[in-house]
Amino acid sequence: MQPDCNDNGAEFLEASIDTTLSDFLQNSSHEDLDQFFPHGLVHFNSNYGDDDLQSDQVTPLEVQINHFECGGVAVAVSLSHKIADGSSLVHFINDWANMTRRKDHEFSIDDPFFFPFQYMNLNPSRYIISRPDDCLITTRFMFPGSKINELKLKVKAMTAESGQPITNPTRVEVLTWLLYKCAMAAATKNNSGSFKPTGAVQIANLRGLMMEQLPEKSIGNLIMPMEILINKESEMNPESFISGFKKQKMQFKSLRNIETVFGVLHSDLEEQLRKVDDVYIFTSLCGYHAYEIDFGWGEPIKVALAGVARKNTFILTDAPNKDGIEVLMCLGEHDLAIVQSDPELLAFGYF
Known part of the structure; x- marks a missing residue:
């Protein structure tokens, strides 16, 4: 299977940086x-834009190696x-690094498995509501593992006290709930204390969720947004929020394959999100071993x-010490x- 593209290939550049x-x-x-x-x-500029991959103006993959004064x-x-x-x-960069580091040519990689474009054309920007007068700031927040x-x-x-216990919340689930809760509290305060219905979207990696699981290194947009609509403040409790996402993830596990997932679940998402004033999007890249990438250095x-993130987005990644989680947030x-x-x-954690 070949991706539908303009055949521009990849561009590789090198640059010098005049600092350490x-x-x-x-x-x-x-x-x-x-x-x-x-x-x-x-x-974000190249990934989420409305670029046409058939256009000669678009190069799907760009790489630049930057050399600092210190080496x-x-x-x-x-x-x-x-x-x-x-x-x-991440898998592409990791395999590239492994091939570069292994001088004995004994390292081998599996042939990538590409998905046809009709299953990949998922543009998360359609779920993000931006206004011309929005002044956005992107910053980072660190959650240590102990915290x-x-x-x-x-x-x-909290969930045990409510009578709806969640005994196995994941790191990403509890952080997503806390970040959403704090962001909504800020939005409510800035809206003269008036709560507005909002949507929370969590991006799920489909590869290991379906009955017919996909190879870990499958290439494509093998993701699906899961959404929760919050109509009143009382629905922001962790038992409702976290359980809502857990139930949707279980739905994926009951579906046979990728075609079924996109056919059954994707059709109603945009219609649901039109009912709210704002949408908060959460993506986790935790556990992808980005801090194990080694080109030999x-x-x-x-x-x-x-890049410039979109409004009300939160991207969770592993911390440099591989213990905590770092969050890139744009509000x-x-x-x-x-x-x-707050x-x-x-x-x-701390900023």
Whole structure:
């Protein structure tokens, strides 16, 4: 199976950076990552735009190797989301690094399994409501592993007290609930204390969820948004929020294959989300072993997503120490100002 594309191939560039890697990491902001990418084709710009892959103006894959004065290196990769998802990208970079590092040519990789375009054409930007006057800020928040464990215990206690116990919440589930709760509290405060119905969307990796499971290294947009509609504040409790997503994930496990998933579940999503004023989107790239990528220089000291994120998005990734979770969040400036001082959020991590 060949992806439907313009056959432009991949572009590979090298660049020199007139500073040291340590200075950059200590003194840079999120926006400074953009300079590492060729031609401004940063992750989100190329992935979520309305680019036509048949156009000669689009190169689906761009790579730039950036050399610092100290000898440090930053590898920047931009892949169109109309070709593949985050799991595909991490596996691609990991296999590329393994092949580069293994000089004995004994390393082999399985042939990638591509999915036809009609099953891959999922553009998450359609679920994101942006307004011309939105002033967005992207920042990072770190949850140490010990604090995540404390939050899991708190959620277990809260749900047990409610009579709807959740005995096995995952790290991502409890953090998604907390982040959503704090973001909604900020939005409500900025709306003169008036609660507005909203939607929460969590992106699920379908590869291991269906009855006919797919290879881990399958290439494509093998993801599906799961959504919850919150119509009143009382529905923001963890037992409703986390259980809602767990039930939807169980639905996937009852479906036979990828064709069934997209045919049954995708049709109603947009209609449901039209009923709310705002949508908050959560994506987890945890457990994808990004911090094990090694081109022969050793494992990376920093793995980051660059580019301008969309409004009300949260992307969860493994922390550099492989213990905690780092969150890239993009909110309106007024909401973010409240979130950054939320004592409930700050009890479990730091900006």
